[in-house]
Amino acid sequence: MAHVVHPALMLVSQLGGPRGGEQAQARAWYLEPLAERLRSESLTVSTEVVVHTSVHRGLLDLAKHTDADLIAITSQGQGGVQRLLLGSVADKLIRSATSPMLVCSGPRPTAAA
Numbered sequence: 001m002a003h004v005v006h007p008a009l010m011l012v013s014q015l016g017g018p019r020g021g022e023q024a025q026a027r028a029w030y031l032e033p034l035a036e037r038l039r040s041e042s043l044t045v046s047t048e049v050v051v052h053t054s055v056h057r058g059l060l061d062l063a064k065h066t067d068a069d070l071i072a073i074t075s076q077g078q079g080g081v082q083r084l085l086l087g088s089v090a091d092k093l094i095r096s097a098t099s100p101m102l103v104c105s106g107p108r109p110t111a112a113a
Contacts, residue, residue, distance in 0.1 A: 001031045001034060001035050001045060001046070001047045001048070002031075002047070002048040002049070002050055002058075002059060002062050003028075003030075003031060003048075003049050003050070004049075004050045004051075004052050004054075004055045004058040004059060005049060005050070005051050005052075006051075006052070006053060007051050007052070007053060028047065028049050031047040031049075032047055035047050046066070048062055050062055055089045056089050056092035056093050056096065059071065059073075059089075059093060060093065060096055060097060063097065063098075063099050064098075068099050069099065069100075070099060070100050070101075070102060071093060071097055071099050071100070071101050071102070072101075072102040072103075072104070073089070073090055073093065073101070073102070073103055073104075074103075074104050074105065075088070075089075075090040075103050075104070075105060090103050
């Protein structure tokens with residue numbers, strides 16, 4: 001299980017800002033209980049917080065470094081202009097990964113009332 005943090009967020013944190021280091025720490029805190037649930041089912045799971053400028057490249061590098069059997073991700077299913085401007089991590093991974101991919105629907109954001 002992995003989460004990618006942009007190096008600029010780490011720099012902001014080192015300069016006294018709230019984002020990078022806290023985000024990395026929070027993601028580690030979030031990932032570990034999920035990993036423990038899978039370990040209780042006799043699965044081998046590790047957690048990583050990766051610092052990289054590109055989410056899909058960071059995940060691909062980690063998969064290659066760990067010789068991953070499978071890359072499983074959730075997708076928010078964004079479309080339209082947002083996907084055009086930001087791109088899709090899932091799409092980039094599917095097109096670039098050498099490991100098998102499993103893409104599941106993630107939670108949908110709720111509309112603000």
